[in-house]
Amino acid sequence: MAGQHTGIPSIRGFQPRPYLGAAAHRRALGEHLRRCRNSRGITGKAAARHIGTSGSTVSRLESGDRTENTGHHTAALLRVCGVADEGEVSHALSVAAEGERPDAWEAYGSYVARWVQPLLALEPAAQRIMSYEPQLVPGWLQTEEYAQLVIRAGFPDADQHEIEARARARASRLSLFERSQEPPVLVAVMDEDVLRRPVGSPGVMYRQIEHLIGILQGNLRHRIKLHIAPLAIGTMGAVGHPIVHLRFADALLTDFVYLEQSENARCVEGEGEAERYRSRINGLSAMANPAEQTLTLLEDRRDELARNRP
Template identity: 75%
Template sequence: MTGQHREIRSIRGFAPRPHLGAAAHRRALGEHLRRCRTGIGITGKTAAQSIGTSGPTVSRLERGDRTENTSLHATALLRLCGVTDLQELAHARSIAAQGEQPDAWEAYGNSIVRWVQPLLALEPAAQRIMSYEPQLVPGWLQTHEYAQLVIRAGFPDLPHAEVEARARARVNRLDMFHRDQDPPALVAIMDEDVLRRPAGSPGVMYRQIQYLIQLLTGDLRHRISLHIAPLSMGMTGAVGHPIVHLRFADALLSDFVYLEQSEGARCVEGEGEAERYLARIATLSGMANPADLTLTQLEDRLDELATSRP
């Protein structure tokens, strides 16, 4: 192989790391396989016929979806593309093995709605998470009781056990920011109106704001940046739905955008549209108050709530 092809066909730059989650390993392997296949100029259908599987299987494999016999098919596809180095093939198989592990959301069973699963599966691998939330405190920063109220409001008929499971999954997402190895950074923007919107009893929001202050002054203060968009921003910055943008350190993982609606979500990947949403969040961040003013805003609102409490 030439130096150029060696760079394209090597996956050793992506080290198997369980804390990144299974989905990241599947996607990294899939993207590597796609690059190898297109690098030798064959179609997915031709590749499938050559390695004894179906075109849809190769397509799912390259997208990073779960498939049967992933390691077997990945090895066969790499050999088809001219990869014969035994260490290279072994490395690919080790990544495939990590991709077969449960995704992060699976610990909570069927309580996690289908459209949230891709986000929960991929965010542990993010180097940076950028988020805009117009209605609520960002999910990673919610207290358990606040999360319960939000989930109950959206799904009033949900059994208590499922509400608990979803709330637990939501607040446990903060754990990844405490990791010693490859912790993500969070840049979150929320509307000022969120702090004034009633959430159950007045004490719920009071404790939620206390928690935000604790996070922004504690061990995570260098990993979490919270911006509050003032009401004066008006319609200029209005976005009617939450946006989450994930950026990864590994070149094999393309940007991922999660766009949530009332009863569903849309996921966007790669360049182009994902970049457009990143630019939108960056614009909102620039229009919002600087992060170094957030503590003052939270403390002022806490004082207002304390004064109004009976």
């Protein structure tokens, strides 16, 4: 690249794609800017001083958080780092512009819980989603009927309109895997006890299982792998809380882990700890029944519910 310092990273490998969501573009841009700055040995404070802003603004920009004047700060920071190639700067500004769009979770309206917003913002960009769920059917695979009852338990004071809106938002996430452009793959592990835990009337669980069977028999069967972990694995498989691990195809996006708790969640990023959780889900899937057996297990449980329905 004419006029550009040879040791400076390029962002051209990350192509702006609206369907990945704004958060992924902000994070990719932030990671690129951090790499450029580090390649020149410039501290965040020094970079901020050079471009006339605060150190916290540079930190937020590099973390993928929303900031004011993102395009201006991006261009200025790249100049400080010695990026002279106009095509490189223009590409970075295109990524920055995509990051200014609404985050993916905003399409669901104002009923999305604050702690789940980071997951909903980033999951459209995932190449692979790995999930462990000890108590419920994984959110992407829930029916609206099942979701309403689960949400009602968590938000007992919410009115019915809010409950229905939250349930629609949760059930609509299945469309992520139906996307024609770079859809993710889901590998989910669900405890066997989930199929026997009462959620509403027996008919609710019957219809939920029918929904799962339809997914595994339909067009998504090659994109969604559902493992059922038997109770026999005992404490070897005990985790106690849901885990979601996102892995991305783009090198500028590091692994992301979502750990849901009661009315809260913790998010983990990067290699170290995120890798530990990925390994944990891999271990759980290895101890669980093979995904090829899930359809039979679901059909057996559906038939058992049908025999016992009043």
